[in-house]
Amino acid sequence: MSGQSQFALLRQRRFLPYFTVQALGAFNDNVYRQSVIALLFFLGVGTAERTLYTNLAPALFILPYFLFSAIAGQIAEKLEKQKLIVITTAMEIAIMTLAAAGFLLQSMPVLLVALFLTGTQSTLFGPVKYSILPSVLRPEELTGGNGLVEMGTSISILAGMIYGGLVFKLAGSHGPEAAAASVVALAVAGNLVARLIPKVDAGAPTLKVNWNPIPESRAVMRLARRQLAVRNAILGVSWFWFVGTVLTAQLPTYAEVYLGGVVNDTALYIFALALFSVGVGAGSLLCEKLSGRIVEIGLVPVGAFGISAMLLDLYFARPGLPPQTGLTIAAFLDAPGGWRIVADLVGVGLFTGIFVVPLFALIQSRTPRSELSRVIAGLNIQNSLFIVAAAVIGVLVQRESLSLGGLTLPLPGLSVPQMFLALAIANLLVAIWIFTIVPEFLMRLASMLLVRTLYRLRERDVDPAIPADGAALIVCNHVSYMDALILSAAIPRPVRFVMDHRIFAIPGLRWIFRHAKAIPIAGAKDDPALMQRAFDTIDAALAEGELVGIFPEGRLTSDGEIATFRTGVERILARAQARGQQVPVVALALRGMWTSMWSRHHAQAGSRFARMRVPRRLRARIEVVAAPRIEASTDLTAPILEAEVRALRGDAA
Numbered sequence: 001m002s003g004q005s006q007f008a009l010l011r012q013r014r015f016l017p018y019f020t021v022q023a024l025g026a027f028n029d030n031v032y033r034q035s036v037i038a039l040l041f042f043l044g045v046g047t048a049e050r051t052l053y054t055n056l057a058p059a060l061f062i063l064p065y066f067l068f069s070a071i072a073g074q075i076a077e078k079l080e081k082q083k084l085i086v087i088t089t090a091m092e093i094a095i096m097t098l099a100a101a102g103f104l105l106q107s108m109p110v111l112l113v114a115l116f117l118t119g120t121q122s123t124l125f126g127p128v129k130y131s132i133l134p135s136v137l138r139p140e141e142l143t144g145g146n147g148l149v150e151m152g153t154s155i156s157i158l159a160g161m162i163y164g165g166l167v168f169k170l171a172g173s174h175g176p177e178a179a180a181a182s183v184v185a186l187a188v189a190g191n192l193v194a195r196l197i198p199k200v201d202a203g204a205p206t207l208k209v210n211w212n213p214i215p216e217s218r219a220v221m222r223l224a225r226r227q228l229a230v231r232n233a234i235l236g237v238s239w240f241w242f243v244g245t246v247l248t249a250q251l252p253t254y255a256e257v258y259l260g261g262v263v264n265d266t267a268l269y270i271f272a273l274a275l276f277s278v279g280v281g282a283g284s285l286l287c288e289k290l291s292g293r294i295v296e297i298g299l300v301p302v303g304a305f306g307i308s309a310m311l312l313d314l315y316f317a318r319p320g321l322p323p324q325t326g327l328t329i330a331a332f333l334d335a336p337g338g339w340r341i342v343a344d345l346v347g348v349g350l351f352t353g354i355f356v357v358p359l360f361a362l363i364q365s366r367t368p369r370s371e372l373s374r375v376i377a378g379l380n381i382q383n384s385l386f387i388v389a390a391a392v393i394g395v396l397v398q399r400e401s402l403s404l405g406g407l408t409l410p411l412p413g414l415s416v417p418q419m420f421l422a423l424a425i426a427n428l429l430v431a432i433w434i435f436t437i438v439p440e441f442l443m444r445l446a447s448m449l450l451v452r453t454l455y456r457l458r459e460r461d462v463d464p465a466i467p468a469d470g471a472a473l474i475v476c477n478h479v480s481y482m483d484a485l486i487l488s489a490a491i492p493r494p495v496r497f498v499m500d501h502r503i504f505a506i507p508g509l510r511w512i513f514r515h516a517k518a519i520p521i522a523g524a525k526d527d528p529a530l531m532q533r534a535f536d537t538i539d540a541a542l543a544e545g546e547l548v549g550i551f552p553e554g555r556l557t558s559d560g561e562i563a564t565f566r567t568g569v570e571r572i573l574a575r576a577q578a579r580g581q582q583v584p585v586v587a588l589a590l591r592g593m594w595t596s597m598w599s600r601h602h603a604q605a606g607s608r609f610a611r612m613r614v615p616r617r618l619r620a621r622i623e624v625v626a627a628p629r630i631e632a633s634t635d636l637t638a639p640i641l642e643a644e645v646r647a648l649r650g651d652a653a
Contacts, residue, residue: 006144006288014136015145017196019152021085022129024193025092026156027163028186029118032099033057034164035179036111042168042175043106053108058391060112061119065384068123070216073377074209076127077370081135081200088125089191095121096187100180126380127373134364134372135200139492140463143295144288146360150353151281158277162270204370217381223371224378229297229494230366232438233359234379236300238386239430240356243307245390246423247348248273254416259332259341260322271329272345279349286350287357292452294463294492295361298444303355304431310347311424317341319417365492368469397422439515440494451482451489455622459490465586465626466491471542471576472629475569476588477562477645478551480598483590484518487549490624495549496541501530517541519548535568539575542583548572552638560594562649565642573636582632587641589648592622625649 009015036057040050076084095117102110129149137145167182168175210216225231252269255261261268283303290299317340324335332338367375396402400413414422435442451457466472474495476487484497496517504513504520513520519541521534541548550572552565569585576583593599625648630636 023152023156024190027160030160031164038168060116064119064123069377069380072124073127073374076373077204078207082197085194089194092187096183103176103180127376131373142361147284147287150284154277154280220374220378224375233362236359238382241383242386242390250416260325260327275345276349279346280353283350283353298448299358301445303351306351308424308428314344315421461626474549479593482598495547497549565638585630587627587644589625
């Protein structure tokens with residue numbers, strides 16, 4: 001939890017120009033799309049034709065994500081990233097110049113062509129938008145950086161919609177000229193700022209681009225699903241887009257019909273959308289504080305369950321028609337239940353931000369750099385599918401029937417509040433399903449809550465010592481039964497801890513240990529076969545690039561001092577070296593745990609187990625301290641590692 005706040009990134013060249021470019025891009029996209037809708041009103045287009053255009057526009061914008069995402073992912077992998085951002089923002093200038101011509105000519109066909117090209121440009125920018133972050137941010141900055149990006153995107157979308165909707169009103173008869181000048185000026189500004197981004201090396205410069213989108217789309221989808229945790233994080237992000245699309249699509253009708261807004265006035269709708277967007281931004285920024293500046297996927301269940309709770313309350317806050325209609329924003333706030341609805345809309349956005357930011361950070365932290373852009377491309381394809389599904393389902397479930405030829409199918413005919421209720425239930429079921437498949441999310445939540453409730457945990461130099469990817473052996477002194485849980489909360493990647501087989505077999509805890517992929521071990525005298533299986537499992541885990549954590553003392557300290565390290569650590573490293581793998585070692589030390597209720601500080605004489613006592617105080621200060629990572633060496637021995645841990649622990653045992 002050391003280091004600066006995420007807002008310090010906004011003063012640094014490695015982040016600020018990139019942040020500004022992506023915010024300007026999101027702002028300009030929405031200025032353009034809303035200006036197209038405003039032009040329809042300016043031209044006096046009839047309702048039927050206006051409805052056709054407003055439904056066609058999102059389809060044209062999202063179509064390139066299906067067609068070109070796979071190619072975009074390969075290009076983002078192959079090219080130096082700053083160069084690619086400059087290219088895509090230069091494309092934006094050309095496209096917005098065409099759009100400006102469409103505004104000046106008041107030509108909808110030209111504007112729709114430009115909209116398709118805008119979607120194409122966004123498709124090319126999408127993979128580099130998220131794949132660049134792990135290259136310019138340190139591991140402990142990843143959650144905060146993603147939070148800033150999500151906040152910036154959310155607020156930029158809202159601001160763009162407001163500006164695009166107002167530009168024709170403010171400019172009057174010169175609305176087309178104002179819209180044309182705005183979109184071109186924003187595109188030029190984005191390109192100029194993009195040139196300030198420092199160079200970022202390509203992920204896979206030797207990659208050969210496959211220009212056939214169909215087989216390559218299948219290839220990037222397979223790549224995105226290769227790791228279970230990443231696959232389900234991608235599913236979670238796509239579900240975020242599904243929930244957001246369903247929710248925001250209902251807000252215009254909800255504001256007018258159920259909040260009592262003025263007919264054909266978008267003020268209350270924009271206010272509701274602003275509440276949701278501000279909530280998303282606040283939740284995104286809050287993630288860094290809640291996570292302790294690590295990639296804390298334990299926040300994902302908090303976000304998921306919070307979304308459902310807020311949606312449920314939103315339904316109960318106004319399940320039917322309002323008592324009054326024709327309300328301004330001020331009148332709505334004064335009406336019964338107004339502030340409750342405000343809190344619910346902000347709350348849905350808040351928990352949505354808390355839900356999605358750790359998922360993006362997990363995808364970035366656990367995907368190899370040489371594959372990340374293509375994985376993001378696969379994510380964009382899946383996101384598009386979920387957005388389309390959300391739009392179709394949102395329309396169908398609000399209808400009472402659907403005629404197909406001579407067949408009439410009954411449909412639910414849900415009201416907007418009932419849509420929120422159904423979405424709350426669906427979100428809860430999807431969350432439970434994901435967390436059942438990948439228990440790591442809930443286990444990290446339990447670890448985070450328990451450790452941060454009982455202790456004030458301080459980490460020193462842990463993040464730089466842990467490799468961003470690949471195998472490493474973690475060694476630490478063994479003070480209490482909480483040690484593995486505390487280390488799990490401090491280390492940004494999942495660790496497979498080696499533990500005594502008797503603890504592993506405790507009824508009720510075995511399920512947790514098994515899903516945490518802990519490795520049970522026994523002494524050579526107790527069970528030599530189990531001991532051999534443990535070393536085989538450790539070797540296989542390291543070969544797969546996982547982190548393995550061991551306590552080389554082999555038991556809890558009985559006097560608060562570090563016992564002699566056993567030679568099992570040498571055996572682990574020797575086996576890896578024998579098959580050609582050089583495994584780095586990270587030495588950690590726990591400080592402040594000896595007097596805790598979970599240590600043997602209070603054990604009776606001759607007893608192997610601690611006698612539990614109520615802790616003298618909650619939120620005790622403890623530390624996890626790391627030494628610089630030790631690269632693999634043939635002369636690295638247990639005594640050397642013991643001396644390293646002793647030096648780390650110092651006098652503050």
